[in-house]
Amino acid sequence: MxxxxxxxxxxxxxxxxxxxxxxxxxxxxxxxxxxxxxxxxxxxxxxxxxxxxxxxxxxxxxxxxxxxxxxxxxxxxxxxxxxxxxxxxxxxxxxxxxxxxxxxxxxxxxxxxxxxxxxGGRFLMPGDAEWPSQLTDLADAAPIGLWVLGTGSLRLLALRSVAVVGSRSCTSYGAHVATELAATLAERGWVVCSGAAYGVDAAAHRGALSVGGMTVAVLACGVDVQYPRGNSELIRRISEQGQLVSELPPGEHPSRFRFVLRNRVLAALTRGTVVVEAAPRSGALSTARRAQELNRHTMGICGPVTSELSAGVHALIRGGGATLVTDAAEVIEQIGAIGADLPSPARCRPRPRDLLHHTAALVLEAIPGGPLGAPVGELALRTALPADQVLKELYELCSLGFVQRAGSHWRVIR
Known part of the structure; x- marks a missing residue:
């Protein structure tokens, strides 16, 4: 061909x-x-x-x-x-x-x-320059063809894409995390893929669109059918700024099993799948399982341990089926180029006390809390240092604003 x-x-x-x-x-x-x-x-x-x-x-x-x-x-x-x-x-x-x-x-x-x-749409089949070759990983379950509505090459977009999925009835926490994650991924040049459903899917698409990013919706209906109706405006925006993709011909409506079948394409098309929120029986977990079967990177975001909508993700992580991630940088570390997309090491801002040299820190720690403080002689006993050295350190600490003198006693002020 x-x-x-x-x-x-x-x-x-x-x-x-x-x-x-x-x-x-x-x-x-x-x-x-x-x-x-x-x-x-x-x-x-x-x-x-x-x-x-x-x-x-x-x-x-x-x-x-x-x-x-x-x-x-x-x-x-x-x-x-x-x-x-x-x-x-x-x-x-x-x-x-x-x-x-x-x-x-x-x-x-x-x-x-x-x-x-x-x-303004088109039909893609294997052999086309725009056909994503990774779909052959689905073997006998590979799509017959794909109906596409939107600009850009699906093959090229899929090369740098990540699926963000989760519960339709997500919490405000899940919606916030999905939006922020998708927006940051899009700002880093990654294509955000999801299913255009309510909840996490919609939040992920909106996050990518909000920063002028590219997003792809893999549908369980024809690309000319706006489902769910409540997301009609979102789906229209995706068709203009991103792409709508489906295996089903024009006019076809979704059904329960078509959503499950759609998930295999979403998993195969992308480099990895992130599950934001999912109950133990959530359909989003089927996408994660498909990603595992296809040797794609599978990731999960931890949520409140008291939330049923996070229980499925927690079980997935605990069972070794997904890697725990907390932000876009950690997602990119998983799906990006080896050695080239590493996140910056986490750094904690040092406290002023952390910058003190050992002897000064020892004297400061020896001063008891409270308004009375302690005299130099007592601090010498506590630190096993000469009294002259303790006095010198106290004055240095006073100059730095850590202590103050009250008569013969020294007390901590910060």
Whole structure:
């Protein structure tokens, strides 16, 4: 396959201008002519149209489609399904084949491409220059293709990206941490990826957008569907300033299992995953587990031990499944270049007492607290130093503002 991205508009030539036919569904007729059934060899345009059609047939992560596409063109699978035949590699029963043929009869890949192109989007498939090669780590669960809405190269953005995920019903602590973390990562040139859901996801996207950074939302619905509705404005901003990415074709709505399947793409696409807040049964933990399976860096942020929404993260860290991180610098240390993205060593500002030399510090510590203090003779006994030396140190301490003299006694003033 040509590595150069194919302009989907090349599918608009004579081969896709289907004649009107009352005896068959318009989508089926148009699809068959567009794919050029029986033609050889398989062109990039036909392969693209076939993969677009397959996104209507199979759910994301289908091992059936994945196994086939690892060794065969998508066009051959379309032809096989249309003919009603089977194949030992497909491992499909007759009932499933019937359902897939029914879906194929309704599929119209040309219309899907036109619909997204009208919004400024595009369809990516393996072999395109913009395709993120790390998605092959998903093996049979690799995406058939990706629908993308937004500017920039997804492949290049993914090279320096990190997923920030967490609970939808996050606390104010979780929202604050996610926002600050994402903003700092974006300021350091990292792309923040999440799922555009309520809670931690939304906070992470907003944090990156707030500093003019790049953010990518991997969706469990079509990129033209704004879900959840409460995040419609946020999703619109991401499409303008970042990218919306989905395996599902235009118009498709989310379901519970599609969210779980989406998480595998989020984990594979990025260099690492940070879980900000998650209850023991949180869906965000599935992204972390996927990241572990894919040998991606998995990190967790500690929260209040009294919070149920931090219990899942704590268990993940305690079990060795994630590295404890507290800020963006520690995240970058994990996912950045070896030896090049190390955080600055933590430094505590020294107290004035820490700067005193040993003898002066010894005398200062020997003075009892309270307004009375102690005389020089008593301090000499306490420190085992000559009285003359103790007196000299006391005057130096007085000049530095640590002690003051009250008659024959010396007392501490700071």
């Amino acid at each position: 040509d590595d150069k991205p194919v302009d989907d508009r090349s599918a608009g030539g004579p081969q896709v201008r289907a004649p009107q036919a009352d005896s068959a569904p318009p989508g089926a007729v148009q699809t068959e002519l567009a794919l050029g059934v029986g033609a050889a060899p398989v062109s990039p345009v036909r392969e693209r149209l076939a993969r677009v059609a397959l996104t209507r047939l199979f759910e994301p992560g289908s091992p059936v489609a994945g196994r086939w596409l690892r060794s065969h063109p998508a066009v051959e699978l379309i032809e096989l399904l249309r003919g009603g035949g089977t194949h030992r590699e497909l491992k499909l029963d007759q009932q499933r084949l019937t359902v897939l043929r029914q879906r194929l009869a309704l599929a119209d890949p040309v219309a899907d491409l036109e619909r997204l192109r009208s919004l």
